[in-house]
Amino acid sequence: MFAFLMIMDPKHKEILRKHRVNLSNEILIDDTIVQLLYQENILTDSQVEEIQAQQNNKKKTCRLLDILPTRGPRAFGTFLKSLEEEFPWVKEKILRDLEQQNASEKIPSNDELNIPEATLRAVPSDRQLSRLASQLGTEWESLLLDLGLSAGELYRCRADHPLNTHGQVLAGLVRWRQSQGRRATVHRLIQSLQANDIHPSTLNELFR
Known part of the structure; x- marks a missing residue:
């Protein structure tokens, strides 16, 4: 019960925001993605129902992306895992962007x-x-x-x-x-x- 009292890494929130349009256009979330997130206790029953109640896949994806940042630090990594089987190129694109973001940050000595x-x-x-x-x-x-x-x-x-x-x-x-x-x-x-x-x-x- 404590997992979701934590917050998602701000970097991961920013990556999801940045890729929001591309994700809504490139992935289908009905089966593998939502089910894995539910199985891993990232999504609750009511959240799955809320997502599935949206009118089309684009709106379902956007609703998922609204929910994920509220589901704790595990949510981002689990979401990437859910992309591995059917949308590996999307996962790679996100990881490359994250690596570039990390490389651009200068840590003070x-x-x-x-x-x-x-x-x-x-x-x-x-x-x-x-x-x-x-x-x-x-x-x-x-x-x-x-x-x-x-x-x-x-x-x-x-x-x-x-x-x-x-x-x-x-x-x-x-x-x-x-x-x-x-x-x-x-x-x-x-x-x-x-x-x-x-x-x-x-x-x-x-x-x-």
Whole structure:
């Protein structure tokens, strides 16, 4: 039940948006695609019915593409898997675009971040984690997943701090630090910030 409390990678959402017209014109979703997504618990019974109720294949595909970004981080990969048998060229086109997007991104070096090496190796303090929690927006869940927290742990953070986003984020960051010990370094935190398209240079002041 926790899987869909997570969010899809923003890169994957953008790829689906970019390829929306081509996908609606090139694939047929009635059989293999929808059934595999249902089998893998990406789509619910009601969502399958909603998709199949659309008037034509193009509208069915568009409705599927509306739903997929709300179905968690597994949805994109499972969707690509569903294309393998009947629409491999479509899958290859999406993967090439994703690779080009990844290659074009420049990850800042430690020198550009202007954070001392000793700080990068250090475990962040409560104050630093609290200040970071106040900087994060909706991407906080994907950040914590990248740091190794489970969906269940995220759910517990939300349940323990209802209506308090800062408290939820801080609880998750503290849980990560406790579970990783001395491996929970500022450098590891910055790696996850970069992986989730959160440019860490804006956070220099937190770690100086």
